[in-house]
Amino acid sequence: MSLVEVKGVSKRFGGLTAVSGVDLTVNAGEIHCLIGPNGAGKSTLFKLIVGLYPPTEGSILFDTVDITAERPYARVQRGMSIKMQAPSVFKELPVRQNIQTALQERLSGSERIAEEDRLLTLLNLAADCDKLAGALSHGQQQWLEIGMALALKPQLLLLDEPTAGMSPEETFKTGELIRSFNAEGMTVLVVEHDMAFVRQVAQRVTVLHLGRIFARGTLDSILQDEKVAEIYLGKTHAH
Numbered sequence: 001m002s003l004v005e006v007k008g009v010s011k012r013f014g015g016l017t018a019v020s021g022v023d024l025t026v027n028a029g030e031i032h033c034l035i036g037p038n039g040a041g042k043s044t045l046f047k048l049i050v051g052l053y054p055p056t057e058g059s060i061l062f063d064t065v066d067i068t069a070e071r072p073y074a075r076v077q078r079g080m081s082i083k084m085q086a087p088s089v090f091k092e093l094p095v096r097q098n099i100q101t102a103l104q105e106r107l108s109g110s111e112r113i114a115e116e117d118r119l120l121t122l123l124n125l126a127a128d129c130d131k132l133a134g135a136l137s138h139g140q141q142q143w144l145e146i147g148m149a150l151a152l153k154p155q156l157l158l159l160d161e162p163t164a165g166m167s168p169e170e171t172f173k174t175g176e177l178i179r180s181f182n183a184e185g186m187t188v189l190v191v192e193h194d195m196a197f198v199r200q201v202a203q204r205v206t207v208l209h210l211g212r213i214f215a216r217g218t219l220d221s222i223l224q225d226e227k228v229a230e231i232y233l234g235k236t237h238a239h
C-alpha cells in the first residue's frame with residue numbers, strides 16, 4: 001500500500017525548473033532513499049512533500065488524502081515527522097528536556113518518563129541525558145533531533161541528509177537507528193548522498209537527475225545500470 005503518492009509534480013523558480021513531472025510512490029513500511037547528483041532537485045522534492053513549497057503543478061497524497069494545499073503543520077498532524085538537514089535542537093536545554101519538549105502534552109506522569117527513557121536509550125543518549133544539548137557532538141545532536149521527530153510517533157519519518165557531517169561510525173549508528181524504527185513499522189523517506197548509508201538502509205531507491213526521475217528500484221538494480229553508476233552515482237560518490 002502506498003503511503004505517499006507524488007503525482008506529476010513540478011516546481012519552477014522563475015525560469016528554472018527544479019523538479020519536473022515527478023511521480024514517486026513511497027510504500028507503507030519501507031525505507032526509501034532519494035539520491036542523485038548535486039542540483040538534481042532532491043531537496044526541492046523533499047520540501048514539496050513536507051509542504052514547505054507549493055508545487056507549480058501536480059498533487060501529493062498522504063494515506064490516500066490529497067494534501068497538496070496543506071501547510072507543514074497540518075501534515076505533521078496527519079502523521080508526517082520531518083527532520084531538516086541542520087540540527088535545530090534546543091542547545092541551552094538538557095537532552096532530556098529536549099525530548100520532553102517534543103513529547104509535549106502527549107503523555108503524562110510515569111508513562112511520559114518511561115517514553116523519555118525509551119527514546120533516550122534508543123538514541124544511545126541515556127548516559128548524557130542531563131548534559132546540555134549544545135555540549136553533545138554533532139552526530140549526537142542529529143540523533144537527538146531524530147528522537148524529537150520520533151516523539152510524535154509518526155507514520156512517516158522524513159529525513160534530509162541525516163548523516164551530513166557525521167563520522168563513518170556515527171553514520172553507521174544512524175543507519176542502525178533508522179532500521180530499528182522501520183522494524184517497528186515506521187515508513188522512512190531519506191534524502192542521502194552517502195552510498196554506504198544508502199546500501200545499509202534502503203529497500204528502494206529513486207534517482208533524480210535534472211529534476212526528473214532517472215531510475216528507480218533496489219540499489220543493486222540501479223548500480224547495474226551503467227549509465228546511473230558511471231554518470232550519476234559516480235558523481236555522488238565524489239561528493
Ligand SMILES: Nc1ncnc2c1ncn2[C@@H]1O[C@H](COP(=O)(O)OP(=O)(O)OP(=O)(O)O)[C@@H](O)[C@H]1O
Nearest residue numbers: 013016017018036037038039040041042043044045
Ligand atoms: N529557492 C530556490 N530558488 C531558486 N532556485 C532554487 C531554489 N531552491 C533550489 N533551487 C535550484 O533548483 C535546483 C535543484 O536544487 P536542489 O537543492 O533541490 O537540488 P539537490 O538535489 O537537493 O542538490 P544538493 O545535493 O546539492 O543539495 C538547483 O539548480 C538549485 O539551484
